[in-house]
Amino acid sequence: SVDMADIxxxxxGQNKRRKKAEAIAGLPADVVSFLREETLxxxxxxxxxxxxxxxxxxxxxxxxxxxxxxSLFAQAQSLSTPFNTLVDRVARDIEWLHSTTRGVAAHDDxxxxxxxxxxxxxxxxxxxxxxxxxxxSDYMVHQPSEDAVPRLMxxxxxxxxxxxxxxxxxxxxxxxxxxxxxxxxxxxxxxxxLRRFPCLSAAMDDAELLPTNTSRNEICMAIASAHKExxxxxxxxxxxxxxxxxxxxxQERNVIDQRGIEAELWRAHGVPLVxxxxxxxxSVCQLSGDLRRLMLSNGTMEVSVVYYRAGYTPNDYPSxxxxxxxxxxxxxFAIKCPSIGQHLAGTKxxxxxxxxxxxxxxxxxxxxxxxxxxxxxxxxxxDEDGGAETDKVVAMACAxxxxxxxxxxxxxxxxxxxxxxxxxALRQMSPAERSAYILMERIVSPTHPAALMKGGQVExxxxxxxxxxxxxxxxxxxxxxxxxxxxxxxRVKMASVNxxxxxxxxxxxxxxxxxx
Numbered sequence: 272s273v274d275m276a277d278i279x280x281x282x283x284g285q286n287k288r289r290k291k292a293e294a295i296a297g298l299p300a301d302v303v304s305f306l307r308e309e310t311l312x313x314x315x316x317x318x319x320x321x322x323x324x325x326x327x328x329x330x331x332x333x334x335x336x337x338x339x340x341x342s343l344f345a346q347a348q349s350l351s352t353p354f355n356t357l358v359d360r361v362a363r364d365i366e367w368l369h370s371t372t373r374g375v376a377a378h379d380d381x382x383x384x385x386x387x388x389x390x391x392x393x394x395x396x397x398x399x400x401x402x403x404x405x406x407x408s409d410y411m412v413h414q415p416s417e418d419a420v421p422r423l424m425x426x427x428x429x430x431x432x433x434x435x436x437x438x439x440x441x442x443x444x445x446x447x448x449x450x451x452x453x454x455x456x457x458x459x460x461x462x463x464x465l466r467r468f469p470c471l472s473a474a475m476d477d478a479e480l481l482p483t484n485t486s487r488n489e490i491c492m493a494i495a496s497a498h499k500e501x502x503x504x505x506x507x508x509x510x511x512x513x514x515x516x517x518x519x520x521x522q523e524r525n526v527i528d529q530r531g532i533e534a535e536l537w538r539a540h541g542v543p544l545v546x547x548x549x550x551x552x553x554s555v556c557q558l559s560g561d562l563r564r565l566m567l568s569n570g571t572m573e574v575s576v577v578y579y580r581a582g583y584t585p586n587d588y589p590s591x592x593x594x595x596x597x598x599x600x601x602x603x604f605a606i607k608c609p610s611i612g613q614h615l616a617g618t619k620x621x622x623x624x625x626x627x628x629x630x631x632x633x634x635x636x637x638x639x640x641x642x643x644x645x646x647x648x649x650x651x652x653x654d655e656d657g658g659a660e661t662d663k664v665v666a667m668a669c670a671x672x673x674x675x676x677x678x679x680x681x682x683x684x685x686x687x688x689x690x691x692x693x694x695x696a697l698r699q700m701s702p703a704e705r706s707a708y709i710l711m712e713r714i715v716s717p718t719h720p721a722a723l724m725k726g727g728q729v730e731x732x733x734x735x736x737x738x739x740x741x742x743x744x745x746x747x748x749x750x751x752x753x754x755x756x757x758x759x760x761x762r763v764k765m766a767s768v769n770x771x772x773x774x775x776x777x778x779x780x781x782x783x784x785x786x787x
Contacts, residue, residue, distance in 0.1 A: 292304035292307070292729075295722045295729055295730070295731035295732075296720035296721055296722045296731035296732060296734075297467065297468070297720050298464055298722060298731075299460070299464055301460055302460055302461050302464040302465075303334075303722060303729055305460070305461055306334045306335070306453075306461065306722070307334065307724060307727075307729050309449055309453075310329075310332065310334050310445065310449065310724060311329055311724070311727065313445050313448065313449060314329040314330065314332065314445065315329065317441055317444070317445065318441065318527055318531070319332065319438055319441050319442060319445060319527075319780070320527045321524050321525055321526075321527065321528075321773075321774060322524060322526070322527075323522050323523060323524050323526055324522075327527065328726060328727075329724070329727070330438055330442075330527075330773065330779075330780055331723065331724065331725040331726075331773055331776070331778070331779040331780065332442055332445070332723070332724055332779050332780045332781065333721055333722065333723055333724075333734075333763045333779050333780070333781035333782075334721075334722040334723070334724055334729065335446065335450070335465070335468075335471060335721065335722065336446045336450065336470075336471065336474065336481055336781065336782045336783060336784035337719060337721055337734070337736050337761060337763050337781045337782070337783060337784065338470040338719050338783075338784055338786050339412070339736065339738060339761070339783035339784070339785060339786070340412065340421055340785070340786065340787075341480075341785035341786060341787060342787075343410075343412060343421065343422075343423040344482070344738070344759075344783060344785055346423050346645070346646075347408070347410050347423055347738055347740045347759075348740055348756045348759075349642065349756075350408065350642060350643065350646060350740070351408065351740050351741075351742040351755065351756035351757070352639075352742070352754055352755065352756070353635065353639035353642050353643050354406065354408050354428060354643070354742055355404055355406060355742040355743070355744040355754050355755075356634075356635070356639060356744075356751075356754065357625070357631075357634050357635060357639070357643065358404055358406060358428070358430055358613060358616050358617070358744070359402060359404060359613075359744055359746055359748075360634040360635075361612075361616040361621060361625070361634055362402065362609075362610060362612035362613040362615070362616045363402075363612065363748050364633075364634070365389070365393050365612060367633070368389075368612060368615055368616060368621070369386060369389065369390060371620065371621055371624050372385075372386050372615055372618060372620055372621065373386065374620075374654055374655065374656075374706055375618070375620045375680055375706065375707055377655075377703075377706070378655070378703050378704060378706050378707040379679070379680050379707035380585070381584075381585040381588075381680065381681075382615075382618060382620075382680045382707075384588070384594060385611065385614060385615055386615065388594070388597060388598055388601060388611055389611040389612060389615055391598070392598075392601045392602060392611055395602065398561075398562045398563055398603075398604045399562075399603070399604045399605065399606055399607070400747040400748050400749075401497065401500060401501070401606045401745065401746070401747045402606070402607065402608075402609070402610050402612075402613060402744070402745070402746060402747070403493060403494070403497040403576060403578075403606050403607070403608035403609075403743075403744070403745050404430065404608065404609060404613055404742065404743065404744035404745070405433050405436070405490055405493060405494075405578075405608055405609075405741065405742075405743055405757075406428060406429060406430055406433055406617075406741065406742040406743075406744070407428075407429045407433035407739045407740065407741050407742070407760065408425060408427075408428045408429075408739065408740050408742065409425070409426040409427050409428075409429065409737050409738070409739045410423050410424060410425055410426060410646065410737070410738050410739075410740070411423075411424055411426055411714045411716050411735070411736070411737050411738070412424075412714075412716050412717060412736075413648070413714045413715060413716065414715065414716065414717045415715040421717065422645075422646075423645070423646050424646055424647070424648045424714050425646045425647060425648065426648075426714065426737060427619070427622065427678075428617055428622060429617060429739075430609050430613045430614060430616055430617030431579050431582065431583045431609050431613070431614050431617060432579055432580045432581065432582070432583045433739075433741060434525055434528060434580070434774075435486075435525075435528055435739075435760050435773065435780065436486045436487050436489075436490040436528070436531075436532060436741060436757075436758070436760075437486075437487045437490075437527075437528045437529070437530075437531025437532050437535070438527070438528045438531065438780060439484060439486050439487075439739075439758065439759065439760040439761075439780065439782075440484050440485065440486050440487040440488070440531075440758065441487075441531070442761075442780045442781065442782055443481070443482070443483070443484035443782040444484075445782075446481060446781075446782045446784075447478065447481050447483075447782075450465075450471070450474060450475060450481065451475070451478065453465060453475070454475040454476075462475075469786070470784045470786045471784060473784075473786070474784045480784055480785045480786070481782065481783075481784055481785075482759070482783060482785065484758045484759055484782070485757070485758045486741050486757055486758025486759065486760065487531055487532065487535055487758070488535065488539065488758075489741065489743060489755075489757030489758050490532060490741065490743065490757060490758075491532060491535045491536045491539060491540060492539075492540075492743075493743035493744075493745060493753060493757065494515055494532075494536055494542070494576055494578060494608070495536060495539070495540035495542050496745055496752065496753055497575065497576045497606045497608070497745055498513065498515055498540075498542050498575040498576055500606075500745065500752060501513065501575035501576065501605070501606055502575060506562075506564075507573055510571075511566075511570070511571060511572065511573050512543065512571065512572045512573070513572070513573050513574075513575045514542075514543045514544065514545050514567065514572045514573070514574060514575065515536065515542055515543070515544045515545070515574070515575060515576045515577075515578055516544070516545050516546075516547055516565075516567070516574045516576070516577050516578065516605075517529060517532075517533065517544055517545070517546050517547070517578045517580055518547060518548070518549060518552075518577060518578070518579045518580060518581050518582055518600070519546050519547070519548055519580050519581050520548065520580075520581040520587060521548045521550065523580070523581070524774050525774050529546075529580055532544075533546075544578075545567065545572070548581065549581065549582065549587060549588070549592075549593040549596045549597060550592055550593060550596070552596035552599060552600065553592060553595060553596050553599065555567055555568060556574070556596075556599060556600075557570070558599065558602065558603055562604040563602055563603050563604050564603070564604045564605075565577070565599075565600070565603035565604060565605040574603070574605040575605060575606065576605060576606045576607075576608060577600050577603070577605045577606070577607050577608065578608045579607075579608060579609065579614075582597060582614075583614075584681065618680045619678045619679070619680050619681075619708075619709045620652070620680060620709060622650065622709070623650040623651065623652050623709040623711075624652070626647045626649075626650040628640075628644070631643060631644070648711055648712045648714060649711065649712030650709060650710070650711050650712070651664045651668075651709065651710040651711075652664075652709060652710075653665070653705040653706055653708055653709065653710060654706055655702045655703050655705070655706040661702070661705075664710060665697055665705070668693065668694075668697055668710055669694055669697055669698070672689075672690050672691065672693045672694040672697075673689075673690050673713070674712065674713050675693060675710050675711065675712060675713055676688070676689055676693070676710070676711045676712075676713050677689075677693045677696060677697070677708050677709075677710055677711075678708060678709050678710075678711055679707060679708050680707065687769065689713075689769045716735040716736070716766075717735075718733040718734060718735055718766045719733075719734060719736075720732065720733060720734070721734035721763050721781075723763060723764075723765070723779040724779070725776070725779065730765070732765060732766075733765070733766045734763050734764060734765055734766055735763075735764060735766050736761055736762060736763045736764075736781065736783075737761070737762045737764075737778070738759060738760070738761055738783065739759060739760035739761075739762070740756055740758075740759050740760075741756065741757040741758050741759065741760070742754075742755070742756055742757060743755060743757045759783070760780075761780070761781040761782055761783050762778040762779065762780060762781060763778060763779050763780075763781040764777055764778035764779065
């Protein structure tokens, strides 16, 4: 039999293989070692984990809060309502949306399939006017030189599967909890080391500088509100249980983040959630009646909300079965989060087109228009029929490839091209291939020293960050039932790393410490 001594002996062997602690990001070796152990244990105790099927590890995370300008943090929060409104209006202007994405769809198979599906759904007629949005708008601070005024610039707007709503709440709690404890006693090595950083020292004296993050609770409230509104619409027999369905990847590594939403949805709102992968949908779901109600488990459950945490990448559709499943869900009376229209509204092409003043004015009030314009980076289309205008954009990027990013219509990290790779791609691509991409001005962020922990090992140095602000929206085109900011996500990465995905291994979860 395996006893505790055997287990601890195995653990001891792993500890001996660990690298010896060293000074990192201005922190002495003994303090790094202390912070590492405290963070690792808090993460395990409170479920800051990633992994699948029982093989869980701590999520990559920053050991300490990361400095972020208070005024830009407030600006990012204030932009949530205008962006939520914008996506809903774009998603409902189907003719504009279809014509805007058609040029990209011709040379990007995935966007093409999404567009085909949207055209089919709207040709048949949509039975459910309510749309639920759980968005996340991602920003970076742009400060190309020390004397330049820092600006908030949008990287992208995620309209499907906006992840880390649960883990981001926990990582903020981790830093709030541990930093408060590390402030005492005053003579401790950790307190002395952390006091050398002005932002951290100020936060140890004023907890308000570590903003509370309610993303998990707000996202659950949004799903519960949609569920309640669906039930209020009536027509559900008393013998049938209304449920939320979360669409997930079969081998999901970010399962703990998702389970955190599921648990809170039940704890705070009493709303049951069923997890299904796209390949399971056809075997357990049926459409019922003229409204095409989405029924589960031989009609004993009715789906109120379809919440997508998968379906954003071509890898989620290995065969026609997954596309058939997506079509079944989209045609149904269930409230989608997002609808196919909201999904298309989040493509890079739409983001690029909306950066043009005349197009943005089509969907925004004068007040919202002025607010949104402040955060747009330079965005350029590479349309096949763009003629001299496209040639000019390509020449500009080839002359200064390190000042731009080449982005395809993809979510999930690891898809963008930078520097020499961008230059080579633009030189080799045909005009048709190029048209599936957009070009974006590269954001130059100020750096701060940070220590990041991945796989139990700590690395560090000059880092940059990306701030995501969640937004929740519920409406039917006439009534707006919910429209607000819903917490935040901060990701920190070494300044030398281009991409920013946490599960993909590029970045670490963090939390902001605000400074004037």
